[in-house]
Amino acid sequence: MDEQTGEVKRLQAKAGRMLPGVAAICMFLLFLTMVNVYGALIGGFGTGWGKYGVLTLCTMLAGGIFGLLRLRRWGYSLVMAGCVLLAVGDFYYFTKSHVAFFLLRGLFEMVFFLYLVRPEVRDRLR
Numbered sequence: 001m002d003e004q005t006g007e008v009k010r011l012q013a014k015a016g017r018m019l020p021g022v023a024a025i026c027m028f029l030l031f032l033t034m035v036n037v038y039g040a041l042i043g044g045f046g047t048g049w050g051k052y053g054v055l056t057l058c059t060m061l062a063g064g065i066f067g068l069l070r071l072r073r074w075g076y077s078l079v080m081a082g083c084v085l086l087a088v089g090d091f092y093y094f095t096k097s098h099v100a101f102f103l104l105r106g107l108f109e110m111v112f113f114l115y116l117v118r119p120e121v122r123d124r125l126r
Contacts, residue, residue: 017124018069018071018124019120019121019124021115021121022068022116022121023069025079025112025115025116026065026068026069026079028108028112029061029065029079029082029083029112030062030065032086032105033058033061033062033065036054036057036058037054037055037058039054040054040055040058057082057085057086060078060081060082061078061079061082061086063075063078064076064077064078064079064081064082065079067079071124071125071126072125072126073125073126076116076121076122076125079116080113080116080117083109083110083112083113083116084109084113086105086106086109087106087107087109087110087113088106089106090102090103090105090106090109091103091106094106
């Protein structure tokens with residue numbers, strides 16, 4: 001019985017700590033969110049639905065980033081959805097413009113998504 005109790009206490013102590021990769025992903029996505037908001041505000045995504053769609057996505061992603069930094073499950077879910085949506089958008093822009101930057105950024109976002117899906121990351125959330 002003592003062995004099981006010690007294992008539970010060890011897992012609970014480990015659950016409250018953030019992995020360094022999660023912090024790095026949050027910093028990159030926060031920077032990417034700020035760049036996208038700036039691009040939307042100066043008209044880089046058009047003046048109609050594209051602009052408001054990007055601003056909505058960035059607002060939700062920013063909220064998710066700050067939730068993930070506090071190790072909340074809702075923040076984790078929003079950041080994972082944001083990674084996938086940003087990657088899909090970058091892959092779409094790559095198919096239309098054939099600019100390698102969008103492919104590289106989309107691949108980074110997919111790697112971040114695959115890192116966040118790992119059980120070690122999910123076990124540390126509250």
